[in-house]
Amino acid sequence: MELMLKEDGFALYVDGRLLLLHSYDEPCAYLGQGREEITMHRGNFSIKDELVSRIPLRNYEITKHDQGYTILLFHINKNIALEIEVYQAQGRYRLVTQGSPEFNRCWLRLHATAEEYVYGGGEQYSHFNLRGKKFPIFVTEQGVGRNKKTLTTFQADCHDGGGGDYWTTYFPQPTFISSRKYYCHAANLEYQELNFAHPNYHELYLWGTEYDLTLETAPTFTELLTKLTGLLGRQPVLPEWAYEGAWLGIQGGTEVCRAKLDKMRAAGAKVNVIWAQDWVGHRFTSFGKRLMWNWVWNRELYPDLDRQITTWKEEGVRFTAYVNPYLAVEGSLFAEAQAKGYLVKNRSGEVYLVDFGEFFGGIVDLTNPQAADWFSDLIVANLIELGISGWMADFGEYLPTDAVLFNGEDPVKMHNQWPVLWAKVNHTALVKAGKLGEIVFFMRAGFSGSQKYATAIWAGDQNVDWSLDDGLASVIPAALSLGMSGYGIHSSDIGGYTTLYGMKRTKELFQRWTELAIFTPIMRTHEGNRPAENWQFDSDAETISHFAWATKIHAKLKPYIKALLQENGERGIPLMRPLFLHYEEDPQAYALQYQYLFGRDLLVAPIYKEGQQVQQVYLPADEWVYLWGEGEFGQGWVEMEAPIGRPAVFYRKHSPYQGLFAGIKGCGAWKK
Secondary structure (H helix, E strand, C coil), X not given: CEEEECCCEEEEEECXXXXXXXXXXXXXXXXEEEEEEEEEECCEEEEEEEEEEEEECCEEEEEECCCEEEEEEECCCCCCEEEEEEEEECCEEEEEEEECCCCCEEEEEEECCCCCCEEEEECCCCCCCCCCCEEXXXXXXXXXXXXXXXXXXXXXXXHHCCCCCCXXXXXXXXXXXXXXXXXXXXXXXXXXXXXXXXXXXXXXXECCCCCEEEEEECCCHHHHHHHHHHHHCCCCCCCHHHHCCEEEECCCCHHHHHHHHHHHHHCCCCEEEEECHHHHCEEEECCXXXXXXXXXXXXXXXXXHHHHHHHHHHCCCEEEEEECCEEECCXXXXXXXXXXXXXXXXXXXXXXXXXXXXXXXXXXXXXXXXXXXXXXXXXXXXXXXXXXXXXXXXXXXXXXXXXXXXXXXXXXXXCCCHHHHHHHHHHHHHHHHCCECCEXXXXXXXXXXXXXXXXXXXXCCCECCXXXXXXXXXXXHHHHHHHCXXXXXXXXXXXXXXXXXXXXXXXXXHHHHHHHXXXXXXXXXXXXXXXXXXXXXXXXXXXXXXXXXXXXXXXXXXXXXXXXXXXHHHHCCCCEECHHHCCCCCHHHHHCCCCEEECCCEEEECCCCCCCCEEEEEECCCCEEECCCCXXXXXXXEEEECCCCCCEEEEECCCCCHHHHHHHHHHCCCCC
């Protein structure tokens, strides 16, 4: 770390990288005052930030000490000042600020270059390279459509304010990785913004004045991710059953599950999991089929489920279910939690009832250790002891910012922490039952710290369409950005979920999404919110045949996926990777958003446009073999025929898994 004085300012370098550049005309920090107004409707948040003042801190004093520097930035006098401590601890660089107490807003500018790329920010669906955009960091519903220029988003906004935008995400994170090979992570929980729109600096904005930043550098991106996940935590390795075939999303009861499983296995599909989210029963709303949020086995809909789970497990098929941290008011668990005082309160001291879409529920107060312990015990008793091998741990976004919490903390600050607390409850249940590493729960919501608790992440509720911001295409940058934020196990609902405003899942969309899912850690279908209106894995014989072929390819990749999961668990290297992670000297690799490496040795370029039969693929400097037929290729753009059944996939000729890939190649592509 080196601080250099200049004619009217200073420059701070870490490992040769310019981090802070300050001058009188272009100060690196501002203080201000603001007033926020936040409203929530069904997990969608309207955030209004009224700025009262924004004051540049042009003057400075610097004190050097053994660990680093104390930088005092101030306006005209030291009554308006920001103190910055810059030092090293445990091999990492730390930048910690403290502002004058009358201020509640802080802006900090880190030096940037015009040609720099930036990645991360949590799970970002619209943009992989974050340069040129501003990203609010606030856990929220993803939004329907996520593009203010589209009719879908306009309709969703008019209906309930749920249209979202390019930055709305279940899993934001105040972390970014620069192409200058450093990461920056803010340990803060408060509302923040990462603004990468300016060519000369990255501006960090905080509702508060106490920034807590950690930075590290590395000579390679893989080493940088190992350092980042060393800070944040890493996911446990998934059990082998989770990726030995497909997870069939089925609803309707024990007999329906049995019939659909038998039908697909008879067609040759490799099925390892039944995922039945309605094990608790269901209700119908104008949105579609919803669940009964009372986490107790519905014996009428699923008779003999306990015995059937045992039988399926003996046949190599696991049963998985669903749970979330909310309790419907008409359920037995709501009454129990209310009697124990385990639910979040409103300002009148009553249970805070949240509108979840034509029914109301309470929020288990996860800041209450007894309530969190009660919920983890509930999961052990009602799911694990029943024999359930995994579940969707849904939601985590719906903490109202005017709630009253057991721990007395500001709910605006605790809001971003909520999905981490929810992940911890599920993780604790696995530990209590001695099942960590045997059971998988998968989440959509997250924040800094989810890395060490959540066993898997799925992309949430995409539209059943081809839209770039909220359809098939969006799950690719979502996986890549989350991987660059320290979370490496990502999948999505095959075919998408949300069916609204006339959209319906087509056969073509389902098949293209299936082909993408082959090359992800977990291959799982979802019927969607309106199953009868959507194409399903068994809607016709041709779809069954194609899906069965895809499941067998995924199952054949098991040794490769197992090694990738081990690498993620040990080094924090995600399974789905941007090309530049292994081809750092290739400038083309930094701008690619819709193709990726699955591990070191497979390159995948999914079809994500309706009716497309030919794919343009960029291959970095290596020797590449086409997975489905003849052809070896070097560096450059290639045009490949890519009809359904032949997705554009290549493997490295000199991969240690060359024999495995050649065996898949020998099986051939799917044909109608």
